[in-house]
Structures are given as C-alpha cells and as structure tokens.
Amino acid sequence: MTAKRKPKKNNVKLAPPVLVSRWRFYFVCGVMACMGLALVAQLAWLQVLPNTDRGADFLRKAGEDRTVRSELIPGYRGVISDRNGDPLAVSTPLVTISLDPQLITSEHKQLADLARLADMNLGELKAKLDRYRNHSYMSFATRMPPDQAARIKALKIAGLYYQTEYRRFYPSGEVSAQLLGVTDIYDQGQEALELAYNEWLTGSSGRKTVVKDEKGNVIREVGITEAASPGKNLALAIDLRLQYMAYRELKTAVTQQRAESGSIVVLDAHTNEVLALVNAPSFNPNDRTGLKPEELSEAMRNRAIVDQMEPGSTIKPFSIMAALEKGIVGKDSIVDTSPGSLYVGGKTFVDPVNYGPISVTKIITKSSQVGTTKLALRTGPTSIRDMYYRVGLGQAMGTGFPGESGGLLPQYHRWPDVTTANYAFGYGFTTSVLQLAQAYSVIANDGIRKPVSLLRVEHNPAGERVLSAELAEEMKSMLATVTNKGGTGHRAHLDHYSTAGKSGTAHLPRKGGGGYADDRYRSLFAGFAPLDDPRIVVVVVISEPKTGKYYGGEVAAPVFGRVTDAALRLLEVPPEIEPVATQVAEVRR
Structure with a gap:
C-alpha cells in the first residue's frame, strides 16, 4: 500500500504591513488643501476682485492681445x-x-x-x-x-x-x-x-x-x-492746354510723315519756363501691361531732354552772329557765293542754286551753305565755338531732369578748315532739343541768357547778358526774313503774328556706322514770336520722315506755325496783323 505524500510547506514569508505615521498623512492632506485654497484665491483675485492693479493689468493685457491692433x-x-x-x-x-x-x-x-x-x-x-x-x-x-x-x-x-x-x-x-x-x-x-x-x-x-x-x-x-x-x-512750369495742343500737332505730324519720332519744346521767352515739352511716340503711364520691358524703356525716354543730336542749319544764326560780333561783316554786307559750290578740305559744299553775290541776311534767308562756310573760315573756329558756349551749348542746363544731356561741344587744338565749316552749319557737335530752344531764347531775350526751368518760377530771373542787345536785334530782323515769302521757312508764316526762325535739315549717321546715310534725315525748325516782343520760343524736330519730304522748311516749319499760332492765342497775346479780308474791306470803304 502506497503511502500518501504530504504537501510541502510554503516557506515564503510575507512582509509585515507598513505602518504610515499619522503626521505624514496629515501633512500631505494639508498640502493638497493649501493648493486648492491658493487656486481659489488666485481665481478670486482675477475675477472677483478685478479692481486690484495686478488683476486689472492682467485682464487688460489679455484682452488687448486679442483685440487691439496697430x-x-x-x-x-x-x-x-x-x-x-x-x-x-x-x-x-x-x-x-x-x-x-x-x-x-x-x-x-x-x-x-x-x-x-x-x-x-x-x-x-x-x-x-x-x-x-x-x-x-x-x-x-x-x-x-x-x-x-x-x-x-x-x-x-x-x-x-x-x-x-x-x-x-x-x-x-x-x-x-x-x-x-x-x-x-x-x-x-x-x-x-x-x-x-x-x-x-x-x-x-x-x-x-x-x-x-x-x-x-x-x-x-x-x-x-x-x-x-x-x-x-x-x-510745373508747363501749361496743360499748350501741352495737349503741342502733343496733338506732333502726333499728327509724326503719323502723316511716317516718321520714327518727334519732339516739340515751347519756352516762355521772358522767363525760360518750359510751357510745353512733348515727344512722340509716347505711352500710357496708367496702363503699361502691354509693353515689354525693353519697349517700355524706349517709350519712357524723354528725347527732347535726354537725346543728343546734330542741329544742322538751325545753328547757322549763331555762327553768323560770331562774324557780326567780330566786325568781319554787317548784315547787309555782300558775300559772293558763285558758282554755288565750295571745295574745302576734300569736301564740296553745295547750294541748291547759284545765289551769286548775296547779303549776309540773305545767307540766313536762303540757308546758303557756301555763304556760311566762307564767313566761318573768315571768323575762325574759336570765335564760333565761344558763341555756341555762351548761348548754352555744350553744358548742362541744370533742370534736374534725370539723364539730362549737356551735349558735346569739342574744342580742338588744330581746326582743319572742313571741321570749321561743319561746325558753322551744325555738324561735329551735339545738342538737345531743349538746349537748342534755350539758345534761341537768348536771341529772343535781347542777348540775355536765362536758366531753363521745368518748375513754375515765382519771379522772372535776372539772367546773364551774353550778347549785346544790338546784335540780338540784328539777328531777329534777319531771322524774320526766313518765315516770309522767299525764305526757307515761309511755311512758318502766320496771318496774325510776326514770326522769326530758322529751318534745318540734318543727315543722320548710318545705323551700322561709317558716315552719314543717304536716306535718313532729321527735320528741324526753331524760332520765336511775335517778332517785336517775343512771347514764346518754339523748337520742332521730326526724325526720319518717310514720305519723300525731309527738308525742315517742308516738314517742321508748318508744325511750328500751327503750334505757335495756337499757343499765342491760348496765352491771349493780342494779334499784331489784321486779317487780309479786313484790310481789303477797309480799302473798299
């Protein structure tokens, strides 16, 4: 008989229960109670007692952070x-x-x-x-x-x-x-x-x-x-009425002549304020979205102030004034231009016809290359350049306009005769349209040069005398013959106002370089009106007309006439000359 096995006793001893001291229990309970009281006190401070500085500041800052903005x-x-x-x-x-x-x-x-x-x-x-x-x-x-x-x-x-x-x-x-x-x-x-x-x-x-x-x-x-x-x-000095009128006439002329560009400047002859300054083509500054950057840059260029140009025959009055001032000739002195051409330094200067013996005044009237060259060679380049500089060429005008051109007026140590001749009728140096207007204002202002201003001036500046009043008056009378019958600028003649000025036609360089092009021209006309007491100076430039007409007297002079006539009326300058119909009626009476 098998004996029953007695179960083994578990020898694992259980740890006696840990007895927590009473004081430690009460301490923990006390800390918890204090924390609750502190929280209640803080809530009361912030919400129940908002008048306390700390509570008000806190709430104010919290509210401002959510609602107040700068x-x-x-x-x-x-x-x-x-x-x-x-x-x-x-x-x-x-x-x-x-x-x-x-x-x-x-x-x-x-x-x-x-x-x-x-x-x-x-x-x-x-x-x-x-x-x-x-x-x-x-x-x-x-x-x-x-x-x-x-x-x-x-x-x-x-x-x-x-x-x-x-x-x-x-x-x-x-x-x-x-x-x-x-x-x-x-x-x-x-x-x-x-x-x-x-x-x-x-x-x-x-x-x-x-x-x-x-x-x-x-x-x-x-x-x-x-x-x-x-x-x-x-x-600004500009008169918006004249600005609109000048731009309309310029845009029409550029379109009709199929020209590349054009500029018109109108100066107040008394103060030299710029009453109008326009260029074509232009652009709409309120909507530039349709223009590429290079197109916009080209469109924004103010050609009348920034671009340099050779002024052509519009400069002849100043080279001839140098001869008059030096006493070499008078305005009625005779110069023989026969046979209508003159060979100088390897270049032949030609007039449209053989004018023969003509007065110095008629050299201006007909814009004779031969007559101008003969006078220039007698006058000398130094006196001619000095005249140009005195009327403002070759130096900054001080308008403050960004990129303003001061032109280029070289001074040579040696002056070949051909260079002197070119200088005398507007080649071999550069100017701007606005600078040319300033030069003509010296003649209109009886020999006083005044600074050009794009801003309205409160007082008429005194200016600086650079020519004698007598010399300026002589040139006025000579320039008046240009706009009368028989003159190269007769299309600038007005029915109700006397005008004076000079046409110019300048060859443009070939685009690839290498001399002047045979089919690129710049047409110019510069002048002032009325003759006795000039009120405005006007310069018109049309670049590269393509209708077959390119002489300044054909292209630029009619624009000068329309702009000058309209400007004088807008400025309320009284007419000097009665209409022909009125004169005939008076005779019949």
Whole structure:
C-alpha cells in the first residue's frame, strides 16, 4: 500500500504591513488643501476682485492681445500739377485684401459671393485655397477700388484682412508721360520728374491703434500713435492746354510723315519756363501691361531732354552772329557765293542754286551753305565755338531732369578748315532739343541768357547778358526774313503774328556706322514770336520722315506755325496783323 505524500510547506514569508505615521498623512492632506485654497484665491483675485492693479493689468493685457491692433496710416504722395493748378499726377487710395486659408477654406459658404464681388473665377479661387490650406496667409486681391472692397467688407467674413495703399494716376495720360515719369508698386518715383523729386513728393507713414472683433473688423479707433505726413506738392512750369495742343500737332505730324519720332519744346521767352515739352511716340503711364520691358524703356525716354543730336542749319544764326560780333561783316554786307559750290578740305559744299553775290541776311534767308562756310573760315573756329558756349551749348542746363544731356561741344587744338565749316552749319557737335530752344531764347531775350526751368518760377530771373542787345536785334530782323515769302521757312508764316526762325535739315549717321546715310534725315525748325516782343520760343524736330519730304522748311516749319499760332492765342497775346479780308474791306470803304 502506497503511502500518501504530504504537501510541502510554503516557506515564503510575507512582509509585515507598513505602518504610515499619522503626521505624514496629515501633512500631505494639508498640502493638497493649501493648493486648492491658493487656486481659489488666485481665481478670486482675477475675477472677483478685478479692481486690484495686478488683476486689472492682467485682464487688460489679455484682452488687448486679442483685440487691439496697430495699423499703418500711409502718407500719400504729393500732387504734381501744371502752372495753373491742373493735376498731372495724383495718388489715389486702393485696397489690398489678403486672407487666412485656415479660416476661409474652399468649402466656405460665402465663397461664391466673395469670388463674384472680386470678379474672380470660383473654381480658380477654390483651387488656390486648397494649395494654401496649410498656410495662414494668402494674397487675395491687390489694389482694388475702395467701393469694390467695401462691398466685400460688407460680407463680414472672418479671416479677410484689408490694407489701404496708394497708386499713382496720371490724368493727362500719354501727353505728359515722358516728362512726369512713373512710380513703382510702392508709390516711389522710378523715372523722369517722379524720380528727380521723389524725396520732395514722398510722404511719411504713421500708425494708429484700433480695436477689432474676432472677424478682424475694426469696431473702434483708440487713437493715432504716430501722425502721417503727406508729401509736398510740385507745380510745373508747363501749361496743360499748350501741352495737349503741342502733343496733338506732333502726333499728327509724326503719323502723316511716317516718321520714327518727334519732339516739340515751347519756352516762355521772358522767363525760360518750359510751357510745353512733348515727344512722340509716347505711352500710357496708367496702363503699361502691354509693353515689354525693353519697349517700355524706349517709350519712357524723354528725347527732347535726354537725346543728343546734330542741329544742322538751325545753328547757322549763331555762327553768323560770331562774324557780326567780330566786325568781319554787317548784315547787309555782300558775300559772293558763285558758282554755288565750295571745295574745302576734300569736301564740296553745295547750294541748291547759284545765289551769286548775296547779303549776309540773305545767307540766313536762303540757308546758303557756301555763304556760311566762307564767313566761318573768315571768323575762325574759336570765335564760333565761344558763341555756341555762351548761348548754352555744350553744358548742362541744370533742370534736374534725370539723364539730362549737356551735349558735346569739342574744342580742338588744330581746326582743319572742313571741321570749321561743319561746325558753322551744325555738324561735329551735339545738342538737345531743349538746349537748342534755350539758345534761341537768348536771341529772343535781347542777348540775355536765362536758366531753363521745368518748375513754375515765382519771379522772372535776372539772367546773364551774353550778347549785346544790338546784335540780338540784328539777328531777329534777319531771322524774320526766313518765315516770309522767299525764305526757307515761309511755311512758318502766320496771318496774325510776326514770326522769326530758322529751318534745318540734318543727315543722320548710318545705323551700322561709317558716315552719314543717304536716306535718313532729321527735320528741324526753331524760332520765336511775335517778332517785336517775343512771347514764346518754339523748337520742332521730326526724325526720319518717310514720305519723300525731309527738308525742315517742308516738314517742321508748318508744325511750328500751327503750334505757335495756337499757343499765342491760348496765352491771349493780342494779334499784331489784321486779317487780309479786313484790310481789303477797309480799302473798299
């Protein structure tokens, strides 16, 4: 019989129970109670007792962090106006809108209304929102008209943010574009007078404190922390009426002559203020989207101030004045131009016909190359160059216009006869259209040279006498024969006003270099009116006409006549000459 096995005893000993001391239990309970009391006290301090400084400051700061914002107050750019106060460049307020794609998603219930008011495609807007889903900022609309932005703001959509900006607007459009220039997207000047006077025109921005609701809408303005300062206004010398008229005539002439370009300058003969300065072709500064960068750069170039040119026969009065001043000849002295040509230094200078023995005045009237050359060789190059320099050629005019051309007036150590001859009738040196107008203003102003001003002047500048009044008066009478019957500029003759001036036709260099082209010309006419007391100086330049006509007397003189006649009427200058019909009626009586 098998004996039963007795179970083995478990020898594992259990640890005696740990006895926690009573004081430790009470200590833990006390700490927990104190923490609860401290929390209650802090809540009471912040909420029940808000008048305490600490509680008020905390709540105020917490509230301001959520509702109070600082906003920019843009300082608008100064207005550019003409001499009569008509605006030429103004800054108009526009609104740029951005949004938070995390608050405005592609499923937003008002998204269709938002797209409609912003003139946007709903599908494209949804796609853009999906692309920016993980961003907190997205540009929505830039430079929107304020009334359109107000309709969007009326939707009261949370997550839309509005910023007022300014955009430059030019009421005269292409008429004054190259004179005024343009600004960039930040309303800073980039070209022409906008650039030259950028610091003067630019305002300084300020800041204001506002209270906004949870949707970003301004519910209260707290105050201005920094005041904005507007830019200073700028009054130009130009008369917008003359500017429009001159541009119309120039654009018509360039189109009719199929010319590459053209420029007209109108100066006040008394003050040398620029009453009109136009170029064609031009561009619309309010909409430059259709122009490529290189096209825009070309269109913005102010040819009348920046470009250099050889003035051709319009310079002859000054080389002949050098001869008159030196006492070599008088205005009635006879110069033999037979046989109508003159060989000088390997080059033959030719007149259209053989004028034979003619007076110095008739050399001007007929623009004789032979007569001018003979006088120049007798006068000498130093005296001729000195005359040019005294009337303002070869030096900056000081208008402040960016890129202003001072021209090029070389001074040679040795003067070959052919160089002297070329100098005498407008080759071998360069000037600008505006500089040529300044030179003619010296004759119109009885020998006094005054600075040219693009800005309106309050007082007539004294100027500097560079010619005797007698010499200037002699040249006036000689130039008057050019616009009368038989003169090369007779097409510049006016029915009601006496005029004086000089035509010019300059060959242009070949585009590839290597001398002058046989089919490229520049047509010019420069003069002033009325003769006895000149009120305006006008210079007209038409470059590369392609109708078969290219002489200055054919192309530029008629434009001079129309511009001068209209300008004198707009300036209310009384007519000097009675209409022919009135004279006939008086005789019949």
